[in-house]
Amino acid sequence: MSAAPALHLSGRATIDGMPIFGPVSVEAPAGEWTCLLGPSGVGKSTVLRLLAGVGDELAFEGEVAAGDGSSLDNRVALMAQSDLLMPWLDVTANVTLGARLRGDAPPRDRARDVLERVGLAAHSAKRPHALSGGQRQRAALARTLMEDRPVVLLDEPFSALDARSRALMQDLAAELLAGRTVLHVTHDAAEAARLGHHVLLMTREGIASVTPPAGPTPRVYDAPETLAFQGRLLRLLMEAR
Amino acid sequence: MKRAVRIAGVAILGLLAWQAVVTLAELPRFILPGPVLVFGTLWTSKALVAEHAVVTAIEVLVGLGLGGILGFASAILLAVSPLARSLLRPMFVFTQAVPVFALAPILTLWLGYGLWSKVAMAMLIIYFPVTSAFFDALMRTPPGWLDLARVMTATPGRTLWRIRVPAAMPGFASGLRLAAVYAPIGAIIGEWVGASKGLGYLMLLANGRAKIDLMFAALIVLAVLTLLLHAAVDAACRRLWGS
Ligand SMILES: Nc1ncnc2c1ncn2[C@@H]1O[C@H](COP(=O)(O)OP(=O)(O)OP(=O)(O)O)[C@@H](O)[C@H]1O
Ligand SMILES: [Mg+2]
Numbered sequence: 001m002s003a004a005p006a007l008h009l010s011g012r013a014t015i016d017g018m019p020i021f022g023p024v025s026v027e028a029p030a031g032e033w034t035c036l037l038g039p040s041g042v043g044k045s046t047v048l049r050l051l052a053g054v055g056d057e058l059a060f061e062g063e064v065a066a067g068d069g070s071s072l073d074n075r076v077a078l079m080a081q082s083d084l085l086m087p088w089l090d091v092t093a094n095v096t097l098g099a100r101l102r103g104d105a106p107p108r109d110r111a112r113d114v115l116e117r118v119g120l121a122a123h124s125a126k127r128p129h130a131l132s133g134g135q136r137q138r139a140a141l142a143r144t145l146m147e148d149r150p151v152v153l154l155d156e157p158f159s160a161l162d163a164r165s166r167a168l169m170q171d172l173a174a175e176l177l178a179g180r181t182v183l184h185v186t187h188d189a190a191e192a193a194r195l196g197h198h199v200l201l202m203t204r205e206g207i208a209s210v211t212p213p214a215g216p217t218p219r220v221y222d223a224p225e226t227l228a229f230q231g232r233l234l235r236l237l238m239e240a241r
Numbered sequence: 242m243k244r245a246v247r248i249a250g251v252a253i254l255g256l257l258a259w260q261a262v263v264t265l266a267e268l269p270r271f272i273l274p275g276p277v278l279v280f281g282t283l284w285t286s287k288a289l290v291a292e293h294a295v296v297t298a299i300e301v302l303v304g305l306g307l308g309g310i311l312g313f314a315s316a317i318l319l320a321v322s323p324l325a326r327s328l329l330r331p332m333f334v335f336t337q338a339v340p341v342f343a344l345a346p347i348l349t350l351w352l353g354y355g356l357w358s359k360v361a362m363a364m365l366i367i368y369f370p371v372t373s374a375f376f377d378a379l380m381r382t383p384p385g386w387l388d389l390a391r392v393m394t395a396t397p398g399r400t401l402w403r404i405r406v407p408a409a410m411p412g413f414a415s416g417l418r419l420a421a422v423y424a425p426i427g428a429i430i431g432e433w434v435g436a437s438k439g440l441g442y443l444m445l446l447a448n449g450r451a452k453i454d455l456m457f458a459a460l461i462v463l464a465v466l467t468l469l470l471h472a473a474v475d476a477a478c479r480r481l482w483g484s
Contacts, residue, residue, distance in 0.1 A: 054388040078392045088407045101395035
């Protein structure tokens with residue numbers, strides 16, 4: 001993996017003249033985990049799509065760039081809000097899709113390893129239709145972890161999980177993605193409070209940075225500082241227009 | 242099982258109604274023979290009917306196979322090449338405006354009285370439904386999958402073969418299902434125009450000799466062949482692509 005660059009996006013986006021967001025400015029420092037927290041419909045997924053270079057339907061006025069000045073092509077992994085598993089492939093083939101789309105040999109051993117870590121080892125030969133919603137989401141997470149890209153964009157990666165596996169997957173993602181530039185969209189204040197080195201609050205008024213407690217991440221989910229920060233984020237969300 | 246019982250029930254009711262009309266209206270056997278007579282004839286001429294049925298079945302299967310391959314390839318060409326789309330699509334519509342029936346004599350002239358004029362007829366008649374069903378499906382790949390492929394830096398070729406084509410296989414399957422019903426029509430038209438074998442030929446022959454019971458026997462065998470073919474294609478599509 002090459003060195004992880006910082007991410008920068010500033011500007012405003014419209015579709016067919018309808019404003020989606022902005023003007024806003026999003027900064028995700030190099031090699032760190034940034035959470036983008038905000039209510040439904042403010043444009044969080046749209047920000048990720050623009051950074052991933054797939055927002056063709058959008059008219060965007062502004063700038064998308066990497067901190068090192070190079071293009072972001074080939075350096076981004078995206079876990080979209082829907083799992084996008086291919087129904088004709090089993091779980092192993094789904095998580096090795098990237099390699100096969102690039103013409104590389106599918107890294108089966110690593111796939112087995114990652115599937116083991118996300119708790120899908122026993123389901124690796126199943127097709128997606130035979131998985132539960134949470135299992136599908138973990139398969140999509142595994143596929144994203146397999147990509148080994150310096151920039152990782154996660155759109156609500158844990159939303160379908162129960163509280164326990166959510167906390168476990170958060171720990172796993174934090175471990176496996178350490179050192180990469182992660183931009184993690186969520187509408188869950190508790191999740192942002194656990195994971196973010198930086199937390200950006202996106203509301204209809206724009207984007208504000210909220211400073212999390214010092215110390216390593218993932219933060220202990222029931223530590224007083226974590227809970228206090230979670231409460232503060234929730235209050236900011238509630239008080240936003 | 243329930244479905245089989247229902248189908249059998251409907252078939253028996255239909256046959257009873259058919260026999261009742263024939264018996265009550267005292268229709269002569271050269272106008273409409275009853276099912277008892279038709280099945281009797283089918284039994285006594287089973288070797289003859291089977292010989293012609295095999296010929297028609299081969300024409301239909303070869304036509305379906307080749308037409309399916311041609312439709313598959315054409316849809317892919319249209320999907321990947323905007324140039325091919327702009328050039329060929331108006332031509333497709335035009336060829337559909339020409340009744341295939343009118344082409345049968347020409348095909349017989351070009352390809353002779355044997356297998357290939359019937360195969361060509363069957364291919365001609367199924368080509369459009371297969372191509373258009375598959376092409377439409379190829380153009381409707383869910384955009385999220387295409388975005389994913391782009392972020393994963395897939396080449397267009399690999400996106401096509403690993404995502405667009407498999408995602409469109411249900412569309413190809415529905416084209417093939419239609420084709421299974423149309424292909425026998427093509428083969429029969431071909432046989433009517435010029436043949437010395439096949440169920441269509443047998444029907445013409447029987448008709449000319451006022452053997453209406455034999456004609457109906459051939460017709461029933463043709464219908465059963467078509468239903469079996471459709472069921473087989475349907476089962477194969479379900480097995481392969483789950484839809
Ligand atoms: N293709 C589209 N055409 C028109 N409007 C769109 C389109 N996609 C998104 N929008 C609008 O853009 C706004 C932002 O959408 P986006 O998906 O980015 O929101 P989000 O913050 O990710 O919300 P959520 O938390 O519910 O996922 C929404 O109001 C949505 O209705
Ligand atoms: Mg979203």
